[in-house]
Amino acid sequence: MNAPRLLLSLDDALARLVAAAAGHAIDEVETVSTFDALGRVLAADVRSALDVPPADNTSMDGYAVRSADVAVAGAVLPVAQRIPAGHVGQPLQPGTAARIFTGGQVPAGADAVVMQEQCEALADAGGGMGAVRVNAVPVPGQWIRRRGEDVQHDSVVLPRGTRLTPQALGLAASVGAGTLAVLRRPRVALFSTGDELQMPGEVLRPGAIYNSNRFTLRALLQAGGCEVQDLGIVGDTLAATRAALREAAAHNDLIVTSGGVSVGEEDHLKPAAEAEGSMANWQIAIKPGKPLALGRIRREGGSAALLIGLPGNPVSSYVTYLLTVGTALRAMQGMPTALPAGLPLRADFDWPRPDRRREFLRVRLNDQGGLDLFANQSSGVLTSAVWADGLVDNPPGQAIARGDSVRFVPLAALVTR
Ligand code: AMP
Numbered sequence: 001m002n003a004p005r006l007l008l009s010l011d012d013a014l015a016r017l018v019a020a021a022a023g024h025a026i027d028e029v030e031t032v033s034t035f036d037a038l039g040r041v042l043a044a045d046v047r048s049a050l051d052v053p054p055a056d057n058t059s060m061d062g063y064a065v066r067s068a069d070v071a072v073a074g075a076v077l078p079v080a081q082r083i084p085a086g087h088v089g090q091p092l093q094p095g096t097a098a099r100i101f102t103g104g105q106v107p108a109g110a111d112a113v114v115m116q117e118q119c120e121a122l123a124d125a126g127g128g129m130g131a132v133r134v135n136a137v138p139v140p141g142q143w144i145r146r147r148g149e150d151v152q153h154d155s156v157v158l159p160r161g162t163r164l165t166p167q168a169l170g171l172a173a174s175v176g177a178g179t180l181a182v183l184r185r186p187r188v189a190l191f192s193t194g195d196e197l198q199m200p201g202e203v204l205r206p207g208a209i210y211n212s213n214r215f216t217l218r219a220l221l222q223a224g225g226c227e228v229q230d231l232g233i234v235g236d237t238l239a240a241t242r243a244a245l246r247e248a249a250a251h252n253d254l255i256v257t258s259g260g261v262s263v264g265e266e267d268h269l270k271p272a273a274e275a276e277g278s279m280a281n282w283q284i285a286i287k288p289g290k291p292l293a294l295g296r297i298r299r300e301g302g303s304a305a306l307l308i309g310l311p312g313n314p315v316s317s318y319v320t321y322l323l324t325v326g327t328a329l330r331a332m333q334g335m336p337t338a339l340p341a342g343l344p345l346r347a348d349f350d351w352p353r354p355d356r357r358r359e360f361l362r363v364r365l366n367d368q369g370g371l372d373l374f375a376n377q378s379s380g381v382l383t384s385a386v387w388a389d390g391l392v393d394n395p396p397g398q399a400i401a402r403g404d405s406v407r408f409v410p411l412a413a414l415v416t417r
């Protein structure tokens with residue numbers, strides 16, 4: 001029961017985790033419709049076969065002209081053509097204007113667009129397109145979006161390893177990519193240990209609590225693009241824990257558990273993992289967090305699934321997931337693994353009694369551009385994690401006084417990295 005436990009800095013722990021995860025790299029590639037690729041990780045660069053925009057076009061409704069033809073305000077030009085978006089006009093003859101609409105291709109010879117608010121359409125008795133009085137002197141190039149100003153032909157618009165955001169899907173589509181090569185989703189098994197746990201919807205027995213980690217962790221995995229095998233609640237016995245580990249290892253790359261990683265006699269993860277593979281119990285010098293387990297669970301055929309055992313306290317579980325599981329999943333997918341560096345911001349709070357461990361304080365941006373602290377930083381207070389929009393990454397032993405600059409890491413940057 002008194003197994004020696006390794007005390008590690010977070011950086012050391014992450015370096016070991018990344019090294020272990022690299023042995024579980026996912027390299028199967030799938031081709032998916034760009035429609036269905038949200039959150040997936042690119043397995044190959046997306047390169048553009050064209051310039052975007054493909055041709056000069058107007059960003060205004062108005063008239064395309066040769067600026068030399070409008071040396072003074074009030075010049076009148078016959079309207080020789082009409083160019084709606086999606087249509088290609090004729091070369092613009094000197095001394096004429098083209099009626100043109102946003103997105104319309106600027107005709108050869110025109111070098112400026114005058115917005116319609118600065119023009120007066122003059123009727124044509126003959127039923128033609130009439131003439132236009134241009135009431136402002138155009139600057140060459142105005143209101144023209146240049147060919148290739150967004151994307152140049154043959155450039156890489158999205159490198160492999162990119163997680164596809166909504167805007168990345170739009171960019172891929174803008175260069176004509178109807179399908180994308182992505183990595184297969186990481187397969188992750190999840191279970192919560194604890195005889196005290198019950199599911200929401202049930203009537204609580206005396207001594208019981210509702211299982212919140214199952215929901216938080218499952219949703220984090222889903223938000224991270226994983227396929228989740230949710231094994232539910234596993235009781236605090238060696239046999240149940242071993243059986244759950246075996247089932248979890250069979251078809252998954254990674255097993256994530258919560259609870260049972262201390263070394264109390266009700267903590268069965270370590271003996272179970274040692275029976276089914278191997279496991280090290282770590283103490284990471286962070287708060288919340290601290291206990292973390294890293295192991296490998298054997299499966300038939302001689303390969304193994306990676307095991308990360310998170311602490312049971314809900315905030316610890318959430319924060320350690322973001323720091324460790326998030327990093328391991330990136331390593332498995334060949335993505336950069338550094339934690340988001342965060343940004344310096346002003347603390348609008350005091351933190352006079354820092355811990356000796358590196359702390360991740362739940363804070364919120366205020367309207368003055370500073371940070372407020374959630375009053376109760378206890379690792380069981382999940383309301384703090386919902387109230388917060390970020391964590392202050394505070395060095396070990398560092399007291400904070402109102403007005404100090406601290407390092408702010410947005411939760412959003414951690415959740416979907
Ligand atoms: P453990 O790491 O198993 O000793 O659990 C530490 C604390 O977290 C205990 O108070 C547990 O009741 C609580 N806890 C463990 N698992 C969960 C869970 N899935 N949901 C909510 N609280 C939990």
Ligand code: MG
Pocket residue numbers: 193194195259260266312
């Ligand atoms: Mg427990």
